[in-house]
Amino acid sequence: MRLPEPIPLTQIDVAQMTGLLDEETQRYQEWYRWDFRATAELVKQLVATRSLGGMALVDGGRVVGYSYFVIDDTKALIGDAYVCDVWASAASERLLLATTLEAVREFSQVRRLESQPMMLRYAYSHPKAVRHERMFLEVPLAEVRWPNGVQEPAGYRIENWAWRAEEDAAQLLYRAYRGHMDSEINDQYRAPGKSRSYLANLIRYPVCGDFCPAASFTVTEKENGQTVGMVLTTVSEQVGHIAQLCVESSARGRGLGRLLLWAALAKFSELGCEYSTLTVTAANEVAIRLYNSAGYVERSRVAAYVWPGWPF
CATH class of the missing domain: 3.40.630.30 (Gcn5-related N-acetyltransferase (GNAT))
Known part of the structure; x- marks a missing residue:
């Protein structure tokens, strides 16, 4: 199965992200009834200034998946990970998360990594991660x-x-x-x-x-x-x-x-x-x-x- 190409988010133009963020905003509304618009706009601003760490999955110049993370002293937090409907698969999500973990490795001061990815569609596990079940009520x-x-x-x-x-x-x-x-x-x-x-x-x-x-x-x-x-x-x-x-x-x-x-x-x-x-x-x-x-x-x-x- 062909997979999209992982590229650092800092190399992505914001115009490539618009369609994906619009879709994610719709999915947040459908899955959780939450309004993701303000967060999507903040992501666009940070991508435009190339100041947001993370990875993009790219197919034919279009971003079909992305993640972002922030560094807080000695901790990294993966704030989001989303793959669009067309490319949604366990393999695509694993690729996105694997390359995101590798991107975090570049920050040598990090001693703890956390994430609560609300938008994953497939079960995910990692041999070095402690998993905590959360319920959406x-x-x-x-x-x-x-x-x-x-x-x-x-x-x-x-x-x-x-x-x-x-x-x-x-x-x-x-x-x-x-x-x-x-x-x-x-x-x-x-x-x-x-x-x-x-x-x-x-x-x-x-x-x-x-x-x-x-x-x-x-x-x-x-x-x-x-x-x-x-x-x-x-x-x-x-x-x-x-x-x-x-x-x-x-x-x-x-x-x-x-x-x-x-x-x-x-x-x-x-x-x-x-x-x-x-x-x-x-x-x-x-x-x-x-x-x-x-x-x-x-x-x-x-x-x-x-x-x-x-x-x-």
Whole structure:
């Protein structure tokens, strides 16, 4: 079987990417109901300036697949990998990922590699990668199992997202995910400084829509004002996405996660959304029970990969 030619993304003209990115935007909408347009435009800008690391699969001068990665200190993150409908095959995707790994090798400072490729169509594995199953969940808001009422637990206050809370939120991410299974997938949860970077990217460059302050909330302790829980959301057209929901360990078991989830869902409905989506690690049974109780069901699965011993 003939395969397309792999070429570094820095050697590609942006005009060669337009058709592929338009198709990927459509597939994101079909598969996840997410709005990929802003991310596609950012990819075009970075390709145009030849400042985005990654690989392109080329056939007859047309880009039929691509990947990109970013380097953050000693970590590399493969942010996307997509092959167009016509060229979609397990062999094409393996070629794209194999050449992307080789491109990352050129950065000698990298000691860890992460990826959660949402757009792969075929099963992928790598002998040196740790694979974590992730679930994509969805609920039509017309089918949400609304409770009779949700009250603030004694001693806590729920508030709308305020930009002044950003630093407190970054500190909360570090505390909430300390020792958590998701910190094995994303090492930005492991240090306050990295959590700040993760939070900034989540708010400013979401893949699944625009950050929605109106449907994002924090929970604080009334006694000392410390932030102990939060839900961060995005909205694109008729879809409200739960991008982040966490409660620090010392405050768990009090119904704060439930309180935050219902607050977000209620606001999604008020804003006219028709669906809500989220992703969750398949091994996180506590979180899955919470989401199932609201009516979320599994629609598909993706995988997150970590190469902790990079380079091998």
